[in-house]
Amino acid sequence: MARKRKEESSPGAPLWLVTYGDMVTLVLTFFVLLFSFSSIDVQKFEMMIMSFQGALGFMPGGKAIQQDAAVFGGQPASQAGESRRVTPNIQQVAQNLRNYLRSEGLDKQVVVRIDQRGVTVSLSDQFLFDSGKAELKPEGMRVLFKIAEFIKDSVPAVAVEGHTDSVPLRGGIYRDNWGLSSARAAAVASYLQYRANFDPRKLQAVGYGPNRPLVPNDTPEHMALNRRVDLVFLSQHPKQ
Structure with missing residues:
Protein backbone atom coordinates (compact mmCIF):
# COMPACT_ATOMS: atom_id res chain seq x y z
CA MET A 1 0.00 0.00 0.00
CA ALA A 2 2.85 2.36 0.80
CA ARG A 3 4.32 1.80 -2.67
CA LYS A 4 1.00 2.54 -4.38
CA ARG A 5 0.59 5.77 -2.46
CA LYS A 6 4.14 6.77 -3.49
CA GLU A 7 3.36 6.29 -7.21
CA GLU A 8 0.15 8.29 -6.95
CA SER A 9 1.96 11.17 -5.30
CA SER A 10 4.74 11.32 -8.00
CA PRO A 11 4.58 14.79 -9.62
CA GLY A 12 3.82 14.98 -13.39
CA ALA A 13 4.59 17.76 -15.92
CA PRO A 14 3.28 21.13 -14.74
CA LEU A 15 0.28 22.41 -16.64
CA TRP A 16 2.08 25.65 -17.54
CA LEU A 17 4.77 23.65 -19.33
CA VAL A 18 2.19 22.08 -21.65
CA THR A 19 0.82 25.53 -22.50
CA TYR A 20 4.34 26.84 -23.05
CA GLY A 21 5.14 23.97 -25.42
CA ASP A 22 2.01 24.67 -27.47
CA MET A 23 2.94 28.34 -27.70
CA VAL A 24 6.48 27.56 -28.90
CA THR A 25 5.06 25.22 -31.54
CA LEU A 26 2.67 27.90 -32.78
CA VAL A 27 5.45 30.52 -32.95
CA LEU A 28 7.66 28.12 -34.91
CA THR A 29 4.79 27.40 -37.32
CA PHE A 30 4.24 31.14 -37.76
CA PHE A 31 7.88 31.78 -38.70
CA VAL A 32 7.90 28.85 -41.11
CA LEU A 33 4.82 30.37 -42.76
CA LEU A 34 6.57 33.76 -43.02
CA PHE A 35 9.60 32.10 -44.60
CA SER A 36 7.46 30.34 -47.17
CA PHE A 37 5.80 33.67 -48.06
CA SER A 38 9.19 35.26 -48.66
CA SER A 39 9.86 32.95 -51.62
CA ILE A 40 6.35 32.46 -52.96
CA ASP A 41 5.42 33.43 -56.49
CA VAL A 42 3.34 36.56 -55.89
CA GLN A 43 1.35 36.30 -59.10
CA LYS A 44 0.46 32.66 -58.52
CA PHE A 45 -0.46 33.41 -54.91
CA GLU A 46 -2.78 36.23 -56.01
CA MET A 47 -4.40 33.95 -58.57
CA MET A 48 -4.87 31.29 -55.90
CA ILE A 49 -6.51 33.82 -53.54
CA MET A 50 -8.81 35.10 -56.29
CA SER A 51 -9.81 31.57 -57.24
CA PHE A 52 -10.50 30.72 -53.60
CA GLN A 53 -12.62 33.85 -53.17
CA GLY A 54 -14.52 33.09 -56.36
CA ALA A 55 -15.25 29.58 -55.14
CA LEU A 56 -16.70 31.03 -51.95
CA GLY A 57 -18.93 33.37 -53.93
CA PHE A 58 -17.43 36.76 -53.09
CA MET A 59 -15.21 37.56 -56.07
CA PRO A 60 -14.94 41.38 -56.16
CA GLY A 61 -16.65 42.74 -59.24
CA GLY A 62 -14.57 44.23 -62.03
CA LYS A 63 -11.30 42.76 -60.77
CA ALA A 64 -9.39 40.14 -62.71
CA ILE A 65 -5.90 38.75 -62.83
CA GLN A 66 -4.57 38.25 -66.32
CA GLN A 67 -2.11 35.45 -66.93
CA ASP A 68 0.93 35.97 -69.10
CA ALA A 69 0.27 35.18 -72.74
CA ALA A 70 3.41 33.09 -73.03
CA VAL A 71 5.57 30.84 -70.91
CA PHE A 72 9.32 31.07 -71.41
CA GLY A 73 11.51 28.22 -70.30
CA GLY A 74 8.83 26.74 -68.06
CA GLN A 75 8.07 30.01 -66.24
CA PRO A 76 5.74 32.97 -66.83
CA ALA A 77 7.06 35.76 -69.01
CA SER A 78 6.99 38.17 -66.05
CA GLN A 79 9.74 36.04 -64.46
CA ALA A 80 11.80 35.45 -67.57
CA GLY A 81 14.46 38.11 -66.96
CA GLU A 82 15.15 39.90 -70.22
CA SER A 83 12.80 37.67 -72.23
CA ARG A 84 10.23 39.52 -74.24
CA ARG A 85 6.58 39.24 -73.22
CA VAL A 86 4.16 38.13 -75.95
CA THR A 87 1.01 40.18 -75.49
Whole structure:
Protein backbone atom coordinates (compact mmCIF):
# COMPACT_ATOMS: atom_id res chain seq x y z
CA MET A 1 0.00 0.00 0.00
CA ALA A 2 2.85 2.36 0.80
CA ARG A 3 4.32 1.80 -2.67
CA LYS A 4 1.00 2.54 -4.38
CA ARG A 5 0.59 5.77 -2.46
CA LYS A 6 4.14 6.77 -3.49
CA GLU A 7 3.36 6.29 -7.21
CA GLU A 8 0.15 8.29 -6.95
CA SER A 9 1.96 11.17 -5.30
CA SER A 10 4.74 11.32 -8.00
CA PRO A 11 4.58 14.79 -9.62
CA GLY A 12 3.82 14.98 -13.39
CA ALA A 13 4.59 17.76 -15.92
CA PRO A 14 3.28 21.13 -14.74
CA LEU A 15 0.28 22.41 -16.64
CA TRP A 16 2.08 25.65 -17.54
CA LEU A 17 4.77 23.65 -19.33
CA VAL A 18 2.19 22.08 -21.65
CA THR A 19 0.82 25.53 -22.50
CA TYR A 20 4.34 26.84 -23.05
CA GLY A 21 5.14 23.97 -25.42
CA ASP A 22 2.01 24.67 -27.47
CA MET A 23 2.94 28.34 -27.70
CA VAL A 24 6.48 27.56 -28.90
CA THR A 25 5.06 25.22 -31.54
CA LEU A 26 2.67 27.90 -32.78
CA VAL A 27 5.45 30.52 -32.95
CA LEU A 28 7.66 28.12 -34.91
CA THR A 29 4.79 27.40 -37.32
CA PHE A 30 4.24 31.14 -37.76
CA PHE A 31 7.88 31.78 -38.70
CA VAL A 32 7.90 28.85 -41.11
CA LEU A 33 4.82 30.37 -42.76
CA LEU A 34 6.57 33.76 -43.02
CA PHE A 35 9.60 32.10 -44.60
CA SER A 36 7.46 30.34 -47.17
CA PHE A 37 5.80 33.67 -48.06
CA SER A 38 9.19 35.26 -48.66
CA SER A 39 9.86 32.95 -51.62
CA ILE A 40 6.35 32.46 -52.96
CA ASP A 41 5.42 33.43 -56.49
CA VAL A 42 3.34 36.56 -55.89
CA GLN A 43 1.35 36.30 -59.10
CA LYS A 44 0.46 32.66 -58.52
CA PHE A 45 -0.46 33.41 -54.91
CA GLU A 46 -2.78 36.23 -56.01
CA MET A 47 -4.40 33.95 -58.57
CA MET A 48 -4.87 31.29 -55.90
CA ILE A 49 -6.51 33.82 -53.54
CA MET A 50 -8.81 35.10 -56.29
CA SER A 51 -9.81 31.57 -57.24
CA PHE A 52 -10.50 30.72 -53.60
CA GLN A 53 -12.62 33.85 -53.17
CA GLY A 54 -14.52 33.09 -56.36
CA ALA A 55 -15.25 29.58 -55.14
CA LEU A 56 -16.70 31.03 -51.95
CA GLY A 57 -18.93 33.37 -53.93
CA PHE A 58 -17.43 36.76 -53.09
CA MET A 59 -15.21 37.56 -56.07
CA PRO A 60 -14.94 41.38 -56.16
CA GLY A 61 -16.65 42.74 -59.24
CA GLY A 62 -14.57 44.23 -62.03
CA LYS A 63 -11.30 42.76 -60.77
CA ALA A 64 -9.39 40.14 -62.71
CA ILE A 65 -5.90 38.75 -62.83
CA GLN A 66 -4.57 38.25 -66.32
CA GLN A 67 -2.11 35.45 -66.93
CA ASP A 68 0.93 35.97 -69.10
CA ALA A 69 0.27 35.18 -72.74
CA ALA A 70 3.41 33.09 -73.03
CA VAL A 71 5.57 30.84 -70.91
CA PHE A 72 9.32 31.07 -71.41
CA GLY A 73 11.51 28.22 -70.30
CA GLY A 74 8.83 26.74 -68.06
CA GLN A 75 8.07 30.01 -66.24
CA PRO A 76 5.74 32.97 -66.83
CA ALA A 77 7.06 35.76 -69.01
CA SER A 78 6.99 38.17 -66.05
CA GLN A 79 9.74 36.04 -64.46
CA ALA A 80 11.80 35.45 -67.57
CA GLY A 81 14.46 38.11 -66.96
CA GLU A 82 15.15 39.90 -70.22
CA SER A 83 12.80 37.67 -72.23
CA ARG A 84 10.23 39.52 -74.24
CA ARG A 85 6.58 39.24 -73.22
CA VAL A 86 4.16 38.13 -75.95
CA THR A 87 1.01 40.18 -75.49
CA PRO A 88 -2.35 39.02 -76.82
CA ASN A 89 -2.30 41.95 -79.27
CA ILE A 90 1.02 40.83 -80.80
CA GLN A 91 -0.23 37.27 -80.93
CA GLN A 92 -3.14 38.47 -83.02
CA VAL A 93 -0.74 40.35 -85.31
CA ALA A 94 1.28 37.15 -85.70
CA GLN A 95 -1.85 35.19 -86.61
CA ASN A 96 -2.91 37.84 -89.14
CA LEU A 97 0.54 37.66 -90.71
CA ARG A 98 0.35 33.88 -90.96
CA ASN A 99 -3.03 34.12 -92.67
CA TYR A 100 -1.71 36.70 -95.16
CA LEU A 101 1.43 34.71 -95.97
CA ARG A 102 -0.59 31.54 -96.47
CA SER A 103 -3.00 33.30 -98.82
CA GLU A 104 -0.05 34.68 -100.85
CA GLY A 105 1.75 31.34 -100.94
CA LEU A 106 4.69 32.78 -99.00
CA ASP A 107 4.46 30.67 -95.87
CA LYS A 108 7.58 28.72 -96.97
CA GLN A 109 9.76 31.80 -97.52
CA VAL A 110 8.45 33.76 -94.52
CA VAL A 111 7.93 31.95 -91.22
CA VAL A 112 6.20 33.49 -88.20
CA ARG A 113 7.14 31.81 -84.94
CA ILE A 114 6.87 32.44 -81.21
CA ASP A 115 9.99 31.66 -79.20
CA GLN A 116 11.64 32.70 -75.95
CA ARG A 117 12.09 36.28 -77.12
CA GLY A 118 8.58 36.78 -78.43
CA VAL A 119 7.27 36.85 -82.01
CA THR A 120 9.85 36.52 -84.78
CA VAL A 121 9.25 36.82 -88.53
CA SER A 122 11.99 35.03 -90.47
CA LEU A 123 12.37 36.04 -94.12
CA SER A 124 14.41 33.84 -96.43
CA ASP A 125 17.21 35.55 -98.33
CA GLN A 126 16.12 33.73 -101.50
CA PHE A 127 13.52 36.32 -102.38
CA LEU A 128 14.98 39.25 -100.40
CA PHE A 129 18.47 39.40 -101.94
CA ASP A 130 20.67 38.03 -104.67
CA SER A 131 23.57 35.88 -103.52
CA GLY A 132 26.27 37.91 -101.77
CA LYS A 133 24.35 41.18 -102.14
CA ALA A 134 22.35 43.47 -99.87
CA GLU A 135 20.05 45.20 -102.38
CA LEU A 136 16.41 44.24 -101.88
CA LYS A 137 14.53 42.53 -104.68
CA PRO A 138 11.12 43.91 -105.76
CA GLU A 139 9.26 40.85 -104.44
CA GLY A 140 11.03 41.23 -101.10
CA MET A 141 10.02 44.89 -100.93
CA ARG A 142 6.40 43.97 -101.54
CA VAL A 143 6.31 41.51 -98.66
CA LEU A 144 8.19 43.87 -96.33
CA PHE A 145 5.71 46.63 -97.08
CA LYS A 146 2.79 44.37 -96.24
CA ILE A 147 4.45 43.20 -93.01
CA ALA A 148 5.07 46.81 -92.01
CA GLU A 149 1.38 47.56 -92.50
CA PHE A 150 0.56 44.80 -90.03
CA ILE A 151 3.04 45.70 -87.31
CA LYS A 152 4.02 49.39 -87.39
CA ASP A 153 1.06 50.51 -85.26
CA SER A 154 0.81 47.33 -83.18
CA VAL A 155 4.27 46.73 -81.71
CA PRO A 156 6.47 49.07 -79.66
CA ALA A 157 9.67 48.23 -81.53
CA VAL A 158 11.27 45.83 -84.02
CA ALA A 159 14.79 44.43 -84.12
CA VAL A 160 15.99 43.66 -87.65
CA GLU A 161 18.58 40.88 -87.50
CA GLY A 162 20.64 39.63 -90.43
CA HIS A 163 21.94 36.03 -90.58
CA THR A 164 24.03 34.01 -93.03
CA ASP A 165 25.21 30.43 -93.37
CA SER A 166 28.75 29.34 -92.49
CA VAL A 167 30.19 29.41 -96.03
CA PRO A 168 32.93 32.08 -96.27
CA LEU A 169 32.39 34.84 -98.83
CA ARG A 170 34.38 34.67 -102.03
CA GLY A 171 34.86 38.08 -103.53
CA GLY A 172 32.34 40.89 -103.53
CA ILE A 173 32.31 44.15 -101.59
CA TYR A 174 31.89 42.54 -98.16
CA ARG A 175 34.90 41.11 -96.36
CA ASP A 176 32.98 38.42 -94.51
CA ASN A 177 29.55 37.24 -93.41
CA TRP A 178 29.53 39.78 -90.59
CA GLY A 179 29.55 42.62 -93.09
CA LEU A 180 26.99 40.97 -95.37
CA SER A 181 24.51 40.20 -92.58
CA SER A 182 24.85 43.71 -91.15
CA ALA A 183 24.33 45.34 -94.54
CA ARG A 184 21.22 43.24 -95.17
CA ALA A 185 19.75 44.09 -91.78
CA ALA A 186 20.42 47.79 -92.45
CA ALA A 187 18.84 47.54 -95.91
CA VAL A 188 15.64 46.06 -94.46
CA ALA A 189 15.49 48.65 -91.66
CA SER A 190 16.07 51.44 -94.16
CA TYR A 191 13.27 50.17 -96.38
CA LEU A 192 10.87 49.94 -93.44
CA GLN A 193 11.61 53.56 -92.54
CA TYR A 194 11.75 55.30 -95.93
CA ARG A 195 9.40 53.22 -98.07
CA ALA A 196 6.96 51.70 -95.56
CA ASN A 197 6.83 54.80 -93.31
CA PHE A 198 7.87 52.87 -90.20
CA ASP A 199 8.80 55.06 -87.24
CA PRO A 200 12.65 54.93 -87.17
CA ARG A 201 12.60 55.24 -83.37
CA LYS A 202 11.03 51.79 -83.29
CA LEU A 203 13.81 50.18 -85.32
CA GLN A 204 17.21 48.70 -84.59
CA ALA A 205 19.40 46.68 -86.96
CA VAL A 206 22.20 44.20 -86.24
CA GLY A 207 24.08 41.50 -88.14
CA TYR A 208 25.04 38.18 -86.59
CA GLY A 209 26.80 36.53 -89.52
CA PRO A 210 26.71 32.70 -89.23
CA ASN A 211 26.76 32.69 -85.43
CA ARG A 212 23.07 32.16 -84.65
CA PRO A 213 21.90 29.37 -86.96
CA LEU A 214 18.45 27.85 -86.68
CA VAL A 215 19.82 24.44 -87.67
CA PRO A 216 23.32 23.03 -88.27
CA ASN A 217 24.95 24.11 -91.53
CA ASP A 218 25.35 20.52 -92.67
CA THR A 219 23.15 20.38 -95.78
CA PRO A 220 22.21 22.86 -98.53
CA GLU A 221 18.62 22.86 -97.23
CA HIS A 222 19.76 23.74 -93.70
CA MET A 223 22.06 26.46 -95.00
CA ALA A 224 19.13 27.99 -96.87
CA LEU A 225 17.14 28.10 -93.62
CA ASN A 226 19.98 29.89 -91.85
CA ARG A 227 20.31 32.59 -94.53
CA ARG A 228 17.58 34.90 -93.37
CA VAL A 229 16.55 38.25 -91.96
CA ASP A 230 14.57 38.14 -88.71
CA LEU A 231 12.08 40.78 -87.59
CA VAL A 232 11.74 40.43 -83.83
CA PHE A 233 8.80 42.20 -82.18
CA LEU A 234 10.19 43.83 -79.05
CA SER A 235 8.22 44.66 -75.91
CA GLN A 236 9.68 48.15 -75.53
CA HIS A 237 11.46 50.86 -77.51
CA PRO A 238 15.17 50.35 -78.18
CA LYS A 239 17.38 52.14 -75.67
CA GLN A 240 18.63 55.47 -76.92
